Amino acid sequence: MGSIAETKEKKEALLVLGCPQVPVQTGIALYLMYGLRRHGVVPVVAGNPAARMLVEVSDPLHHYVGEMIDIDTCIGDLADKKRAFSYYIVFIHNDAGVSYAATIQSITGKTIAALIYGEHFQDIAGSIDFPCEKISAKAVHNPMPMKKKIDEVLPWLVSNL
């Protein structure tokens, strides 16, 4: 018979990265992965090649990041019900990020966490009218405002979503 730890269901969080043009994205993503690992959740990253490569270069031994998948493949697999995750966290700093978040919410029917940052975070947060948990901060170059938000909400997020 396996131990409780061995028989416990493995939880995975899908982190959907946006275009890496906002400097804080990779740092915040890795900090969030660290936090998720501390809660026993394995982070899986979806993004375009540049976003994934920034994570790969920053965490070459995969201390924090788990599997990394192409964003279009990921959306296709979610739509085809080939994959599902315990948590969905979408990084949003532009309209495309909102579109990806809406798509994942619609496909999965789950409440997603929207990490909204960048120069226009308030306008972007205001444009989201589908069900999600918005975690927003004006973080462009300085990751601390978003780090503080993550510290506040992560325990709740892993317990309630």
Next chain:
Amino acid sequence: MACIESLKYDIILQGASFKECRDFVRANCSEFVTVDPGFRIFEKAIIGVPPILIGLDGDVITFPFTKPCYGTYLLRTENPAEAARIRALKK
């Protein structure tokens, strides 16, 4: 079937919102089909804020296409087989 980026297409709108794409399709296409995000068009799962409208004018398809770094485009391309497949969803 060709992937979207290898198609010969016209860009109708660039940096558009999904509401702008919907409004354009309603106003300018002779018929349209409403689909959910994840619906496959040219084998690619469509990204977007629902409801997503795909316009049809004969064999010409007008549809939104989102890229992470560049936002949403409304594209128009001619493809009889894909137009027929999408039109069949209305029945």
